[in-house]
């Protein structure tokens with residue numbers, strides 16, 4: 001008998017704490033772009049701010065079913 005020794009690590013690690021933009025939503029796209037730019041500029045404060053904004057927007061505009 002073979003024991004199921006699957007640890008099954010979660011494949012999504014990098015985007016775990018960050019809200020993901022919803023495809024087709026211009027506002028999500030907007031914020032995602034701003035976040036990308038902030039990350040390119042190493043502006044962690046702005047990245048966090050964008051994440052906060054997107055999380056709030058996604059929560060209110062794209063409620064998970």
Ligand SMILES: [Zn+2]
Pocket residue numbers: 022025026027028029057058061062
């Ligand atoms: Zn959106």
